[in-house]
Amino acid sequence: MxxxxxxxxxxxxxxxxxxxxxxxxxxxxxxxxxxxxxxxxxxxxxxxxxxxxxxxxxxxxxxxxxxxxxxxxxxxxxxxxxxxxxxxxxxxxxxxxxxxxxxxxxxxxxxxxxxxxxxxxxxxxxxxxxxxxxxxxxxxxxxxxxxxxxxxxxxxxxxxxxxxxxxxxxxxxxxxxxxxxxxxxxxxxxxxxxxxxxxxxxxxxxxxxxxxxxxxxxxxxxxxxxxxxxxxxxxxxxxxxxxxxxxxxxxxxxxxxxxxxxxxxxxxxKINRMAKMLNDSLDSLCTGCQYCNVCPEGIEIPKYMDAYNMYILSKESNRIKNRLKWHWGLKAKKAAECIACGKCEKLCTQHLPIVERLQYIAKL
Ligand code: SF4
Ligand code: SF4
Missing domain, CATH: 3.20.20.100 (NADP-dependent oxidoreductase domain)
Structure with missing residues (x-):
């Protein structure tokens, strides 16, 4: 040890x-x-x-x-x-x-x-x-x-x-x-x-x-x-x-x-290499870079996208709610407050469909 x-x-x-x-x-x-x-x-x-x-x-x-x-x-x-x-x-x-x-x-x-x-x-x-x-x-x-x-x-x-x-x-x-x-x-x-x-x-x-x-x-x-x-x-x-x-x-x-x-x-x-690999291997994963954190409705987008990552990797939608609730102390229904202004998507380094993901989360 x-x-x-x-x-x-x-x-x-x-x-x-x-x-x-x-x-x-x-x-x-x-x-x-x-x-x-x-x-x-x-x-x-x-x-x-x-x-x-x-x-x-x-x-x-x-x-x-x-x-x-x-x-x-x-x-x-x-x-x-x-x-x-x-x-x-x-x-x-x-x-x-x-x-x-x-x-x-x-x-x-x-x-x-x-x-x-x-x-x-x-x-x-x-x-x-x-x-x-x-x-x-x-x-x-x-x-x-x-x-x-x-x-x-x-x-x-x-x-x-x-x-x-x-x-x-x-x-x-x-x-x-x-x-x-x-x-x-x-x-x-x-x-x-x-x-x-x-x-x-x-x-x-x-x-x-x-x-x-x-x-x-x-x-x-x-x-x-x-x-x-x-x-x-x-x-x-x-x-x-x-x-x-x-x-x-x-x-x-x-x-x-x-x-x-x-x-x-x-x-x-090494860590930069791994970060790159992560991007190359699964483009749909949020990397938590925070660039999108500009929501006029106060949605903490990186945290919601982190919860969505759990779904991508596990294919179990209940992981999203659990992650929001127990890890981030957030509610899935807050995602419904997105007005689809598009500001976050323009800034997303991964070009993720943030609005679509929030709509999915809101339905949970
Ligand atoms: S699209 Fe939705 S989540 Fe993104 S900044 Fe606008 S209101 Fe916030
Ligand atoms: S900009 Fe995109 S990749 Fe970065 S935290 Fe926001 S959703 Fe995730």
Whole structure:
């Protein structure tokens, strides 16, 4: 397993992190032991970054981790979260942290996330006096939290604004071979500011392993599975500290840890080549370049087109709504507000039929 410095925190973390959102219901409904075994096996094989959250796995993930932590083979770091929808005030955050500490059975949270900041308006609410950030800061002073970090689905410029204001030591964001063009600005901004960068969703919500032919371009080593190649794709970026892989079984752990060995380096030249390949191989895919983001009706077009990508790659229309709702916090019906002025299509670098796609989404 390879390790990297997490920003300026002085902590060295494994390039593959354990994502605690994929424990299997059929296991944890009976007992936590099988899931906890997967966590301990990960520790044994060198993973030392364990990410969980309230509400993952029917709100059982923190408890499962807590069960595993009673008997971990090696030292480890824990990341968990607080979400603005649930914890709106400093006191709410204290309550959340106390609950998490109890469930995890540990004395402090190493990486505490202001979870899922979707836009700058939400960011301002998080940072407002008496708000969640202030609560986290107090807990840090008391030694219950080591580092305050955030997770986000914002675009590069918004991430830049947040990191430049200097409140955070790290960021967790979605990054993979389907959206790297959209997110690169964000990871560059965070890297330049010295933040640790954790990536989630390296498999593109399953789209990458489900489309092996299309995504074969990310494979550097023929022996790697596509899932391993997708994880390596992330950790080979010098900017990225950890790629989180959701795991629920010992077998999945043993498969994923292999991606933390013999990782190459992703150069600028390589990434540009891949971006070009992506364009050449599937012209109908939105690359997330943002040029079309000019809608007079306030439709966040790149996010709607990203959701449509899921449909192109999976052929399942319900992926669009799920992506909008759970990843972007948007509603499909907003697409119906398009007045077909055509401004976005004139600017689209891929010449995509944006209006037609929005009409399709609106009908969902
Ligand atoms: S065509 Fe529709 S989506 Fe595009 S800019 Fe005009 S109103 Fe917005
Ligand atoms: S300009 Fe085209 S390719 Fe770029 S984000 Fe907009 S829809 Fe996607």
């Amino acid at each position: 390879q390790y990297k410095e997490y920003g300026k925190t002085g902590k060295k973390v494994s390039v593959i992190g354990f994502g605690g959102m994929r424990f299997r219901k059929e296991d944890y409904e009976k007992s936590f032991e099988a899931s906890a075994m997967a966590v301990r096996r990960a520790s044994q094989l060198g993973i030392n970054y364990f990410d969980t959250a309230p509400f993952y796995c029917d709100d059982k993930s923190e408890e499962i981790m807590g069960e595993a932590f009673k008997d971990m083979p090696n030292a480890f770091y824990v990341s968990t979260k607080s979400m603005l929808n649930h914890e709106k005030t400093a006191d709410d955050v204290r309550g959340r942290v106390e609950k998490s500490l109890k469930r995890l059975g540990i004395e402090k949270i190493h990486f505490f996330h202001m979870w899922c900041i979707l836009n700058l308006e939400q960011y301002r609410k998080v940072m407002a006096p008496g708000g969640p950030y202030e609560g986290a800061l107090k807990l840090k002073e008391e030694g219950l939290v080591d580092h305050i970090v955030f997770s986000t689905h914002c675009n590069g410029e918004e991430i830049e604004t947040m990191v430049n204001e200097g409140g955070f030591e790290g960021v967790t964001l979605g990054y993979n071979a389907t959206n790297f063009a959209f997110r690169q600005k964000g990871i560059k901004a965070a890297y330049e500011k010295g933040l640790g960068i954790v990536t989630m969703n390296p498999l593109g919500g399953g789209v990458i392993p489900q489309n092996p032919e299309f995504y074969s371009f990310i494979k550097e080593n023929e022996q790697d599975t596509l899932a391993q190649a997708a994880l390596k794709f992330n950790v080979s970026h010098k900017e990225i500290t950890v790629a989180l892989a959701g795991m629920g079984t010992v077998e999945e752990v043993e498969e994923n840890v292999k991606a933390g060995e013999n990782v190459g380096e992703m150069t600028e030249e």
